[in-house]
Amino acid sequence: MTLEARAGPWTAEAFDAWAERPENADKILELIAGEVVEVPSNPYASSISARISGYLFLYLMNHPIAHLTGEAGGFMVFGDRYAPDVAVVLKSRQAELAQQGYNPVAPDLAVEVDFPSTLESQHDLRRKIGSYLAAGTLLWIVDPQARVVEVYAPGEPTRTVDSTGTLDTLRGVEVLPGFRLAVKDIFPPETPPSAPDPA
Numbered sequence: 001m002t003l004e005a006r007a008g009p010w011t012a013e014a015f016d017a018w019a020e021r022p023e024n025a026d027k028i029l030e031l032i033a034g035e036v037v038e039v040p041s042n043p044y045a046s047s048i049s050a051r052i053s054g055y056l057f058l059y060l061m062n063h064p065i066a067h068l069t070g071e072a073g074g075f076m077v078f079g080d081r082y083a084p085d086v087a088v089v090l091k092s093r094q095a096e097l098a099q100q101g102y103n104p105v106a107p108d109l110a111v112e113v114d115f116p117s118t119l120e121s122q123h124d125l126r127r128k129i130g131s132y133l134a135a136g137t138l139l140w141i142v143d144p145q146a147r148v149v150e151v152y153a154p155g156e157p158t159r160t161v162d163s164t165g166t167l168d169t170l171r172g173v174e175v176l177p178g179f180r181l182a183v184k185d186i187f188p189p190e191t192p193p194s195a196p197d198p199a
Contacts, residue, residue: 009034012079016101019081028071031081033127039071039083045115046071048144049085051186052111056088059179066090066108066176067097074102075110077131085142086111088175106135108175113142138171147187163187 015031018024028039049071056068067089074083087107089097094105110132114121125141129152132139139152151159153171161167163184169175
């Protein structure tokens with residue numbers, strides 16, 4: 001949600017100083033095209049992010065070639081500041097992540113979970129796509145309501161992968177060689193399992 005009371009355009013420097021103030025320590029904030037946006041808490045979207053992170057974590061345990069961050073990890077993407085739900089940065093590009101503030105290197109893979117999807121959230125995402133692609137970032141936009149993932153890769157046509165398909169990390173070259181993730185494994189079951197019979 002855009003913070004109307006603090007309407008911009010904001011400079012990156014002013015945003016960084018404001019975001020680091022103690023009263024903002026528990027907020028996830030983004031700077032999108034000069035506007036400050038607070039990312040609301042969302043347990044359901046977070047659970048989907050955690051599933052994706054889990055698969056990436058297992059891959060990286062066996063192939064320690066990248067850093068993995070969650071929804072509190074912020075990144076500088078040109079003059080903007082983004083907080084993707086999941087992100088990967090190759091160690092070949094950055095040996096150690098920043099220990100405070102927004103990471104100065106854009107992610108190699110960013111995952112944005114759009115739930116609940118609103119006109120405002122879609123507008124914010126559309127503004128971010130171009131910057132991610134210009135930075136060379138592979139982007140997955142996850143739509144839990146439609147149970148699909150939109151895949152944006154620099155120089156490639158947009159792909160939509162449904163629950164019968166598989167995600168990879170191809171971005172001209174492969175970000176995480178051999179990593180594959182079935183879209184059906186991202187989402188919780190559509191119908192919750194029945195409680196066990198107490199008898």
